[in-house]
Amino acid sequence: MSGLPDVSKMSISKGMAAVYAPKKKPGNMGTETRFQTNLTRLEVTKNLVYYKYDVEMALFFRMPSGSGEINEEKPKIFTKGPKNDPDTQRRKGQATNVMQALTKEQAAFFDLSNNTLLYDRQAVMFSLRELNVPAQGVTFKLSSNLVTGKQEAAEIRVKIARVTENFQVSSNDVAKAVNIRPDQADKGILEVYNLLISQKPFKDQNWVTYGQCNHFMLKAPNGFGPDDLKPLEECMEMKVGVSKSVKVLEGEGKQPTVYAVTELKKTAIHRGNQNLVDKVLSMFNGQGGEVDLRPNSYNAKIVEKKIKGLTVALTYGNDAQKEPKTFTIGRVNGPAANSRETSFTGAGGEKYGSISDYLAKKYNVKLRYPQYFTVSPKSPMRGGNRPWFPMELLMVCDLQRVQKEQESVQNQAIIIRCSAALPEKRFNQTAAMKREIGLVSDNKMLLNAGIKPDDKFTMVKGRVLPQPSIAYAGQGNRPTTMQAQAGRWRIDRNRFVKAKVVPKWKWHILYGGQPRQSDDLVDDYYSKLIREMSDRGVEATEAGVAYHGRVNSNTVKAIFEEAKAQGIKFLFFISETAVKLHDQIKLMELEYQVLTQEIDYSRMKKTVTNNQRDTLTNVVMKINAKCGGLNHEMTLHGLKTQTKSPIESPNCLILGFEMSATASEAPCLGFAANHGANYQYFKGDYRFCDTKNPEALATCIRDICKTVVTEATAARKTAINQLVVYLNGPSEGSFKDLITLVTPRIEEAIAPSKQVTIIVASKSHNERIFQQQISGENATKQNIPSGTVIDTHIVSPVITEFYMNSHLAFQGTAKSVKYSVIHDQIGYDLNTIECLTHLLSFMHNIVNLATALPAPLLVADRCAKRGRNNSIAKYGSGSDGPVDFERLNSTLTYNNKPLRQIRFNA
Incomplete structure (x- = not known):
């Protein structure tokens, strides 16, 4: 073994295939605690072999000549076709009916009395017994009436053939499903088990399945009442179901173990027919x-x-x-x-x-x-x-899901409320869905096919990290430090650490109806806000106030034209709820390079009438951050580790990239970094690039890294030789491209040191973590505490992974973030990485709360959204033509513009 290279010291840019960073020892900081999960351990029967076959079903038609001869050239293959929901459901239903008829007609061939078939309703089938299939495959013929009543239809042909690779899949191959070299992972057994636990919803007409893993019940089971599935508008209906997956994880005692993850899901479908x-x-x-x-x-x-x-x-x-x-x-x-x-x-x-x-x-x-x-x-x-x-x-x-763009605001709100179940209720309903899908120990079909699920969900050990301390300038220039409690803290009467002077500004009040000459509520709000700014150390000159009625986009443009002519650098908008000009305001901010902030008139009214000082404080925090100020500083306190934290090092830069977007949105990459003189001030921007093209994405990230490294070097007056990069959005399937394509490009930004650590964050996973004993009446009491971290048992056997919950959820059930350290040239221990991530979640700087994502990712996310919204506001949405990335980046980003130097989207 001594002849093998040390992958921890090897640069990917030397041309090696993808290799994950060496797995680190678990962390040990914090208080050890036990937690419940939504994972079910699957006990695997050893020495079972599953035989894999390709299946093709085709409908053949007679020649139009009337001769009765079959047209061999143009069959209709109904195991393939359009991917829209109704067509997919129809084809899969037809495939199921044909397979049922075939197995009945060819009972001797399939021998179901002594065999189990697992059919995915498309093109793959597994059998627990080897079928008598010749090398060229075997073809069966069935009546066309199984799928159509058309007179010209002649027959259905079903061809079954051995797959050319990995024909035999063994239950002894569980450990092969994961590998430090992702190219060498053999996930064949996971395909079998995923298909196996889908059989009940596949065969039950009360279930509808989207893809292979998302199963929904047409009629809700017991335990789900009217509050769980409220009526929707616009002829839509809400359905409850489960998203499931099978994984090989570290297991107890670090023995690779198979688990099924079951996540409660709700979706809206269009009322059919x-x-x-x-x-x-x-x-x-x-x-x-x-x-x-x-x-x-x-x-x-x-x-x-x-x-x-x-x-x-x-x-x-x-x-x-x-x-x-x-x-x-x-x-x-x-x-x-x-x-x-x-x-x-x-x-x-x-x-x-x-x-x-x-x-x-x-x-x-x-x-x-x-x-x-x-x-x-x-x-x-x-x-x-x-x-x-x-x-x-x-x-x-029938049976088509509602796309995001098709949902009304009202329906979105209803679905969000119905999905925000408290932990106790969510846990019990998830357990109910686990039983409905058949993940129980006495499921004979599963037992015959080689797995036995645990009846209860898996318990794991975790830890709760200490809370950091927060420093303010205090009162009378006497610095004050306080410790966060449960992911939040009070600012009290303290002044900001770095309070700024607001540049020349003006207020604009936007009404949907008639304009007004004055507004007492606005006057009161103005006085209260100025007083709050003064208490926090933020200075501002007297602002003029203008009132506008029946506003539209032309009104907004005229306001910015006036600001440009008068040298105004900050526009503060108060808009009635009916006024929907936020995206236009932000587009004008970009084009005129004038800072903006907009608040809702009804919220302003509530702030005044209810004397809500905390709300005023939050507004002032945003104003100060937009102007380049720092409201508070975090200190490590109990999070101090043996290794110096990256947030303390002048030579280390911390970046975040937001890479997630829907197919209908402009492809936009948001980023943020602490590349100024203050290590805790994160600002960002965005670039338009083809995020689905690994080469284009890698080039874009490299160019961004080079830019921020140059800016950080100038601001800190020292060389940057380490980069800690957080990525949000990539799935595990893209890790290979991140390692082989993106990582070498990032290394170019700090050559020759090439000390880069890459951490992928994800909230799109299905794992949930609950308290061992759930109690209390509200979300804050029932949810897991701020600082929860789990880095053993339910993590990958080969990748350094951990689940972290830095924030405290105030509604619904917390969704912990999953972090994967896929590349690490710096060599931090896991304590250092976990404590850094936890600390960064307290640095959003515009609220007195920890956030679910660390600050560089949260700021990057807001930048990406700003970029996509600006693109839509400028050019509209839904274009089917090619994207002109060069034009978008030259006209619609903050690159090389004055506001790029501050956190414009605070």
Whole structure:
């Protein structure tokens, strides 16, 4: 073994394959405590072999000549197809029916009395007994009536063949599922077990499965009442289910062990088999009068994002009742069906004056709403066209989830409230779903197939880290230090550590209705805020106040033009709730380089009438941070480790990158770092880049690192030779690219030292941690305490991982952050990394609370959101064309602009 290289001292840029950083010893700081989890240990039967087969199901048709001959060239393979929810569910249902019929018809071949089959309802099947399949595979024929009633359909053919690689998967291969070299991990056994524990929801018609791991019940089980699944607006319904996965983890005594993770989930689905026009009209319930849905109307624009991406079926035509044609809506706000704009000539030369005219003559269909806008498919239909269809002739397909963009604000709020169950309730409901999905010790199907689940969830040992101390300037220039309690503290009468002078500023009050000449509430708020600023040491000149009514984007632009002409550097907005100009204000901030802050008028009113000083303090904290000030400083206190913390080192830079985004958002990378003179002041920016392209992402991160290293070197007047980089968003599947592509580029920023530690943060995992004994009436008492850390038992056997809960949840159940140290050239012990991460969660600096994510990631997240919002405000959303990253980065980032030097998005 002495001939092997020391991976802890090796630069990835030398061309080696991906290798995780050596696994570190667990930390030992803090008070040891036991916790409950939502993980179930699976006892594995040894010496079982699972045989893996490829499955292809195809529907063949007869030649149109009428000869009865089968067309061998154009079968319809229904184990593949579009990925929208309705089509996927239909295909999987057909595949299930065909497989059930096949196993019954070919009982001797499959021998189910002595065998277990695990079919994923697509293209993969495992068998506990080796099937008599020749090298070229075996093909069975079944009646086409299993999937279609069309006369031209001839037969179904099912081909089963051995997979070309990893034909045999052994239950003895559990430890092979993880490897310090991710390329060499053999996850075949995890595929078997994931499929195995999905069998009950696959076969039960009360369940619907999205992907392979997200299972929802159409009818909620016992233990779920009206408060858990409230009615939704706009013809949507809420369903409860579970997201599950199977993993090989460190286990008790560091023996790699198989666990099933079950996370309670709720989702919204569109009510199926409903006329699309009725669904659209439901969006305007309560408005009274006739709804204007003509093309380009205000209502049409509101509806657009709510139905784009919806899969619908035609309600007219020869197959409308049995097998209707379906498509996913791609274009909305098309011409009215009675518009002459839609006139056309038919294939036989027939003249049609409009879509309405065509439907009346061709199908004897008279439209109720011919004046409404039409919609068209996302992809061309047969013949290569994307025709316009009246909404009233379309039916919403069943079992499709509501996309984020389709949710109303009201529905989002309902789902959030219903999902925010307290720990005790969430734990009990998760246990109920564990039983519903069949993860119990007496499940005969699981036992026959080689696993026995524990009936109870796994208990683990963890620790609670000490709380840090917070320093203020105190009163009368007498510094004050206090210790946080349970993730929070009171500022009392203390002044900020580094209070700033607010530059020339002006207040603007934005009303949705008539303008006012004055507002007593605003006057009171102004006086209170100025007094609070003075108490905290923040200085400001007298601000003018202007009042605006019936405001719009032109109002905002005029305000910034005036600010530019008058040399105003800070605009303070108070907006009525009905005024929705926040994104325009922030876009103007970027373009004019004038700081802004906006608060809601109703919140301002509540602050004044209820004398809420804490709320005033929070506003002043944001103002000071935006102006480059530092409200408080953290001291290590009980978090001091043997190794010097990176936050104390002038030569070490701490960065955060936010890499997560939805498919519909502009691809934007947010970042933040402590690259100024003060090591605890984190500021950031964003760049537009193709975050799904590893090479492009690596180049973008390298360029950012070089920039902040240069700025930090100048600010601190010393060389930067260490980088601690937090990444938020990447999944474990992308760790390989992070190590082999991104890491070498980051190393270029501090060559030749190349001392880089990379820590990936994730809140998208399914693991939950609960107190051993849950008690109390509210979230703060029931949730795990601030400082909770777990770095053994339920972590990876090969990656240094830990779960940390730095904040104290005030509602619902806390979601701990999972951290993975994937690369480490600096060599910190785990105590140092855990204590640093915990400390950084107290450095958000605009609240007196610890946050779930450490400050560099939280600031980076806010920057990424600002970038995406600015892009939408400037250019709109939903563009299908290529993204011009160079244009976006030159016009829509803060790079090389004055506000880049401060935390503009505090």
